[in-house]
Amino acid sequence: MLDEALRLEDIYLSTNELSGTMFSVPRAVSYFENIKASESNEDRPLIAGANLTLKLGETICIGGPSGKGKSAILRMIAGLARPLKGHIYYFGEYIPAERLTALEVANRQVGYVLQNAALISNLRVIDNIALPLRYHRMGTDEEILKKVNMAMDLMRVRNFAKMFPHQLSVGMQKRVAIARSWAMDPKLLLMDEPTAGLDNYNRRNLLPLIDNMRTMFKTSIIIVTHDLMIAKELDCNLVFLHEKKLTAPHSFDYWLRSDNEISKDQFRDLQAVTNVF
Amino acid sequence: MTPIGRMFHSLGIFILKTTIGQQIALFFRTVASLFASNHNFKNDSRNIILQTYFTGAEIFLPLFVVAMLFGTVTIIEVITLMNKMGLADIVGDLMVVVIIREMGPILTAFLIAGRTGSSLTTYIGSMVINSEVDALATMGINPIRYLVMPSVIGGTIATIVMNILFGASAIGAGFLVTKGIIFITGNAPNLQITWGYLSSEIIKALTIQDFVFAIVKPLVFGIIITTNACYQALNIKRDIRQVPKATSRSVITSFISIVLADVTLSLFYFIGYMKNLSTLI
Numbered sequence: 001m002l003d004e005a006l007r008l009e010d011i012y013l014s015t016n017e018l019s020g021t022m023f024s025v026p027r028a029v030s031y032f033e034n035i036k037a038s039e040s041n042e043d044r045p046l047i048a049g050a051n052l053t054l055k056l057g058e059t060i061c062i063g064g065p066s067g068k069g070k071s072a073i074l075r076m077i078a079g080l081a082r083p084l085k086g087h088i089y090y091f092g093e094y095i096p097a098e099r100l101t102a103l104e105v106a107n108r109q110v111g112y113v114l115q116n117a118a119l120i121s122n123l124r125v126i127d128n129i130a131l132p133l134r135y136h137r138m139g140t141d142e143e144i145l146k147k148v149n150m151a152m153d154l155m156r157v158r159n160f161a162k163m164f165p166h167q168l169s170v171g172m173q174k175r176v177a178i179a180r181s182w183a184m185d186p187k188l189l190l191m192d193e194p195t196a197g198l199d200n201y202n203r204r205n206l207l208p209l210i211d212n213m214r215t216m217f218k219t220s221i222i223i224v225t226h227d228l229m230i231a232k233e234l235d236c237n238l239v240f241l242h243e244k245k246l247t248a249p250h251s252f253d254y255w256l257r258s259d260n261e262i263s264k265d266q267f268r269d270l271q272a273v274t275n276v277f
Numbered sequence: 278m279t280p281i282g283r284m285f286h287s288l289g290i291f292i293l294k295t296t297i298g299q300q301i302a303l304f305f306r307t308v309a310s311l312f313a314s315n316h317n318f319k320n321d322s323r324n325i326i327l328q329t330y331f332t333g334a335e336i337f338l339p340l341f342v343v344a345m346l347f348g349t350v351t352i353i354e355v356i357t358l359m360n361k362m363g364l365a366d367i368v369g370d371l372m373v374v375v376i377i378r379e380m381g382p383i384l385t386a387f388l389i390a391g392r393t394g395s396s397l398t399t400y401i402g403s404m405v406i407n408s409e410v411d412a413l414a415t416m417g418i419n420p421i422r423y424l425v426m427p428s429v430i431g432g433t434i435a436t437i438v439m440n441i442l443f444g445a446s447a448i449g450a451g452f453l454v455t456k457g458i459i460f461i462t463g464n465a466p467n468l469q470i471t472w473g474y475l476s477s478e479i480i481k482a483l484t485i486q487d488f489v490f491a492i493v494k495p496l497v498f499g500i501i502i503t504t505n506a507c508y509q510a511l512n513i514k515r516d517i518r519q520v521p522k523a524t525s526r527s528v529i530t531s532f533i534s535i536v537l538a539d540v541t542l543s544l545f546y547f548i549g550y551m552k553n554l555s556t557l558i
Contacts (some may be wrong), residue, residue, distance in 0.1 A: 078415050088550035089527070116410035120404075132416040137317060177412075199463065 002092035005188050005220035006054040006077065008246075011049040011086035013072055016153060018081045046072050047187045048244040050086075054188075059210070060249060061231040064241035066146035070224045071115060077222070079105035079111040091187070105149070111186030115193050119180075126161040129180045138184075144177040151179040155207055156202070171197040178206070182213070189213070189219045195227045202221070207233050220272035228252070228266065241265070294507075299369045303421070303511075304504045307429050310422035314507055321427065328431025331440055332393045340388050344443045347384065348451020349458070351375055352475070369478030377444045377487055378546075383539055386498035389432070390531035394506040398527040401510035401519040410511070420511070429503040435479070436499030437492060439558045444491065448479065450523055484544075492541055 046069035049249045054152065055061055062070050064206055073137035075081045079102035087094055090108045119128050133144045152158040155175040164172055175196055183191060194210075195203045212236060213219040223230060231238045247262065255263050256270060263271070278286065292298040355371050401424055404410050410420045452475055459468060509527040513519045 048556035054337065080411050080415065101416060101420055106415055110415075112412075113414040114408055114415075117409045118409065120409055120412070121407065132418060134320065135416075135418045180416070239524065270464055 003056050004053055004089070005056045005058070005091060006052070007220070008050055008052040008077075008087040008090075009087040009089070010046055011050045011073075011076070011088070012045065012084040013050075013069065013076055013081065015044045015046060015244050017077065018072060025162055025230065044136075045244065047241075050241075050244070052246050052247040054220055054222065054241065054254055055090075058216055059214050059221040059223070059234055059236035061228070061229055061234075061236060062222065062224045062241060062246070063226070063231075063238055065265070066226065068241050069244075070191050070241055073206050074112070074192050074222065074224050077105075078110060078190055082254075086251060098157040107187070109187040111181035111184055111189045112182050113174075113177050113189070113191045113194060116194075117165075117170070117177040119173055121165050124162055124164055125157060125168070128165065128176060129183055132180070132184055147183050154182065155179040156205065171199065171202065173216075174198065175206075178209075181237075182209075185217065186219060191221065191223045191225075192212050193225055193227075194223060195225065195230065203227075205254070210234060281327060281439060298507045299364040300504055304429070304500065305424050305510050306421050307504070310419055310426050313419065313422060318446070324413060324423075324427035325431045325434075328427045329435045330431075332432045333435030336388060336392050336439065337437075338387065339445060339469070340447050341394075341438055342394065343384060343388065344447040345450040345454055347380065347448075348376065348447030349454040349529065350515075351380075351447070352451050352455050352470070353458070357433065369480075369482035372448070372475075372479050373482045373487060376447045377483075377491060381500060382440050382441045382491075382494040383493060383535060385436060385443045386535045386557070387503060389436055389439065389499070390506075390528055390535065391501045393432055394502045394531050395505065395524045395528050396430075397506040398510045398524045399520055401425075401428075401507055402513045402523055405513050406515065406517055406520065425504075425511075428507055429500060432498055432503035433499030436495040436502070438484060440491060440495035448475070468522075490542065490545075497538050497542065498535050501538060502531045505534065506532050512533070 007123055022053060024169055046132060050073070050150065052060075061072065064070055072081060076083055081248065082097055082100055088100070090105065090110065093108070095104055098133060098206065100237075114254045119125075126148060129148045130144055133139070133147060137163065139147070149158065152161060155178055157172060157175050160168060160176075161171065165176070168176065174194065178191070191210075194206060198206060210221060210223075214221055230237065232252040235251075237251045238252055240255075242262050256267050259264075294304060336343055351372065355375070356368055359368050359371065401410070404424070413420050413423060452470075452472060455468070455470065459470075506527045509523045509530070512548070513523050
């Protein structure tokens with residue numbers, strides 16, 4: 001039994017590849033063998049030679065300064081952007097680049113919470129959450145309703161079930177999006193800034209939910225965040241995107257106490273506070 | 278890969294990189310998505326009926342007005358001109374050629390391209406901009422099945438129905454308006470026209486091919502309009518200014534493709550004329 005949920009091997013990603021995979025220009029078989037490094041000036045490399053291994057049931061946080069391609073990594077893992085070069089293994093299975101689309105990835109039970117929630121704007125909250133369940137016919141109508149109600153209760157959006165997304169605040173839309181992903185029972189969940197736009201109360205409610213998911217359902221989770229305290233509260237490893245590469249995973253305390261460049265950038269305030277005490 | 282296989286592979290990639298190749302691929306994917314394993318007949322039929330209603334019922338009034346006035350003009354001009362030239366016996370042929378065979382399908386398709394094609398492009402294009410299409414794909418919902426397939430099927434059904442209604446209202450309402458003009462102006466156009474004369478002339482001129490093409494033409498046009506609209510929408514770059522650009526591109530390319538397809542389909546009739554050409558000369 002393989003115990004890895006995701007493995008990235010020597011990934012190269014550039015800005016030109018971010019526009020989507022479904023209708024972008026098709027790639028020939030054995031594309032990678034003939035690849036030339038992109039020479040055009042408009043193409044800015046985002047990631048060069050990143051490696052990452054995620055064990056089943058493990059949670060990992062990806063941090064780093066904004067604008068360096070953290071979300072791009074998640075989009076790539078979700079299949080919305082194609083790597084220029086490199087291999088991605090989902091649960092030990094390699095999907096070649098010409099077949100790497102979001103649908104293929106979603107078939108392997110990978111959930112993705114987008115940064116801007118991206119709820120379907122002409123459906124009510126309850127229909128938004130039920131949409132994938134109905135599409136995939138995961139159970140009868142009563143079972144789906146039960147599951148949707150459970151998801152809404154968990155994210156505390158039950159009172160807004162009959163509202164349209166534009167009537168909700170950004171934070172509430174985010175909670176609905178998380179509920180929608182949760183209802184699909186993902187084995188690997190990718191979350192893009194789950195706590196941005198949430199107040200302290202809901203943030204503190206979200207964290208135990210993430211904790212429950214990984215302990216009860218053995219969900220592997222990747223969180224892209226600027227809110228580094230999540231890593232401490234969830235007791236998970238932190239990875240930083242530094243110089244177009246992903247660093248090795250280390251705990252929050254390691255980063256806090258270490259003396260390298262990343263720590264100085266990201267933990268300066270916290271280090272100052274801890275040095276005082 | 279063998280050399281021959283590689284040749285076919287590179288040919289396929291070359292075709293798929295062109296716009297027309299991608300549109301054809303999108304159409305075939307749409308057809309293929311009908312037979313996907315997890316089909317949900319109830320949802321699909323509801324979406325298709327909604328789309329048919331959206332495309333068809335809401336465009337009926339402008340289409341009816343256009344058909345009525347177009348029919349009036351055609352009836353008055355054809356009958357006046359043919360009587361003047363002493364060719365009164367081909368009035369029916371001319372009406373069939375103009376209204377049922379050529380202009381009816383084209384005008385219907387233009388109206389539907391201008392209204393339904395453009396609204397489809399803005400609808401799906403806005404979803405692309407708001408990354409709702411991305412969200413659908415990451416939930417395992419095939420956007421082609423969820424968005425494109427109902428549009429293509431519903432739009433095509435509506436185009437066929439609207440084409441038949443266009444022909445019927447052009448002749449029926451056109452005749453009534455002609456009668457009204459004769460009544461109001463005291464027969465200024467100097468026309469002797471009765472419903473019995475007009476209908477018997479038209480029925481005499483109708484052939485089985487006209488009935489077949491009354492279905493085939495709007496079928497082809499409907500597929501072209503909806504596939505093109507969805508293709509333009511799904512290829513929008515992440516820039517809100519691209520939505521109006523894609524919309525106008527969708528309408529213009531639909532117009533051009535409709536006329537091209539119409540000429541291609543009319544070759545079927547031209548071949549018949551060509552055979553008779555020697556006898557005419």
